[in-house]
Amino acid sequence: xxxxxxxxxxxxxxxxxxxxxxxxxxxxxxxxxxxxxxxxxxxxxxxxxxxxxxxxxxxxxxxxxxxxxxxxxxxxxxxxxxxxxxxxxxxxxxxxxxxxxxxxxxxxxxxxxxxxxxxxxxxxxxxxxxxxxxxxxxxxxxxxxxxxxxxxxxxxxxxxxxxxxx
Numbered sequence: 207x208x209x210x211x212x213x214x215x216x217x218x219x220x221x222x223x224x225x226x227x228x229x230x231x232x233x234x235x236x237x238x239x240x241x242x243x244x245x246x247x248x249x250x251x252x253x254x255x256x257x258x259x260x261x262x263x264x265x266x267x268x269x270x271x272x273x274x275x276x277x278x279x280x281x282x283x284x285x286x287x288x289x290x291x292x293x294x295x296x297x298x299x300x301x302x303x304x305x306x307x308x309x310x311x312x313x314x315x316x317x318x319x320x321x322x323x324x325x326x327x328x329x330x331x332x333x334x335x336x337x338x339x340x341x342x343x344x345x346x347x348x349x350x351x352x353x354x355x356x357x358x359x360x361x362x363x364x365x366x367x368x369x370x371x372x
Contacts, residue, residue: 224255242274246342253271273286274346323335336349346364
């Protein structure tokens with residue numbers, strides 16, 4: 207999502223998503239905020255491409271990822287990203303010695319997936335809220351983004367439900 211003032215937000219980054227993003231030729235430094243609806247690979251499978259590719263393409267700050275907790279600690283966004291970084295430690299270590307290590311970091315903002323219409327982001331006139339959604343067990347959520355009198359809803363994978371309308 208690109209707003210009229212230039213702010214950019216990625217909602218889900220599934221396998222193959224970065225090919226499409228790169229085709230738009232958006233500079234890496236603008237691609238720093240990622241909001242995940244859930245942790246199926248078709249929603250976060252291209253994190254490695256965004257992480258490493260943005261780092262080597264000139265991103266100057268760590269990635270920031272917002273995502274839901276899980277029904278258990280080992281099914282939440284923080285756990286997933288922490289273990290992603292462990293799995294890619296060799297990649298991190300070899301890049302960190304030749305280029306600035308700061309953009310190789312990831313800051314996770316995990317929030318309770320059970321929160322109803324919870325504000326999870328409120329900066330520069332943008333408010334993003336989350337609520338539970340119906341999809342493959344506990345944990346998936348939907349988002350709304352409000353800015354400058356506009357509002358959009360991002361449902362990820364869901365079925366019709368009362369929360370989307372509310």
